[in-house]
Amino acid sequence: MTPEEILQQVAQEVSVCTRCPLHHSRKNPVPGEGPADADIMLIGEGPGFHENEQGRPFVGASGRFLEQLLASIGLKREDVFIANVVKCRPPGNRDPQPEELAACAPYLDRQIEAINPKVIVTLGRFSMAKFIPNARISRIHGQPHRVEGRLVVPMFHPAAALHQPRWRPLIEEDFARLPELIAAVEKERLAAEPPPEPKQLSLF
Ligand code: URA
Numbered sequence: 001m002t003p004e005e006i007l008q009q010v011a012q013e014v015s016v017c018t019r020c021p022l023h024h025s026r027k028n029p030v031p032g033e034g035p036a037d038a039d040i041m042l043i044g045e046g047p048g049f050h051e052n053e054q055g056r057p058f059v060g061a062s063g064r065f066l067e068q069l070l071a072s073i074g075l076k077r078e079d080v081f082i083a084n085v086v087k088c089r090p091p092g093n094r095d096p097q098p099e100e101l102a103a104c105a106p107y108l109d110r111q112i113e114a115i116n117p118k119v120i121v122t123l124g125r126f127s128m129a130k131f132i133p134n135a136r137i138s139r140i141h142g143q144p145h146r147v148e149g150r151l152v153v154p155m156f157h158p159a160a161a162l163h164q165p166r167w168r169p170l171i172e173e174d175f176a177r178l179p180e181l182i183a184a185v186e187k188e189r190l191a192a193e194p195p196p197e198p199k200q201l202s203l204f
């Protein structure tokens with residue numbers, strides 16, 4: 001299967017998923033969206049009110065801020081893959097429960113495998129905890145971590161940064177560093193590729 005087909009299949013499975021209790025209260029599941037060959041994957045927490053209405057990630061106030069952050073590094077939301085650690089809205093925007101996170105994890109894992117992004121940006125603590133357990137975001141935000149061969153950069157959740165004015169410049173600075181991190185991974189991947197076969201030179 002191509003990466004596109006895997007993403008479509010995941011979205012199809014999510015649309016009828018009953019693996020955890022969150023399916024009872026969802027209006028629309030939010031599998032995530034973006035190109036299958038995205039360099040950056042942004043992983044949030046879970047759908048909120050507007051996301052549940054529309055079936056799309058980050059379409060409310062934090063989505064607008066996210067779009068501004070992307071624009072600051074020359075990107076549009078269509079350039080990145082945007083997903084969440086749970087695909088259905090927790091009622092009243094409560095925290096996702098450990099069982100719900102565990103039930104939903106295989107969908108996100110398959111999306112990550114298919115996209116093979118150069119950088120994963122976690123937005124908020126539940127997304128960070130998936131890759132870097134027991135960390136404190138205020139200490140490690142913006143620092144790239146190597147997790148199972150992937151580069152993971154934890155960042156504040158845009159909703160938190162919107163409500164906490166002193167975090168806003170921090171998430172802006174963390175975003176500003178993404179292009180250099182992507183370039184570094186690109187270089188590393190190129191270096192890891194096997195050298196091209198030497199051409200057979202036949203002189204006679
Ligand atoms: N907050 C999130 O974490 N995810 C969304 O999709 C929207 C808001």
Ligand code: SF4
Nearest residue numbers: 017020023087088104
């Ligand atoms: Fe299934 Fe994930 Fe929705 Fe739970 S949150 S019902 S595991 S898609």
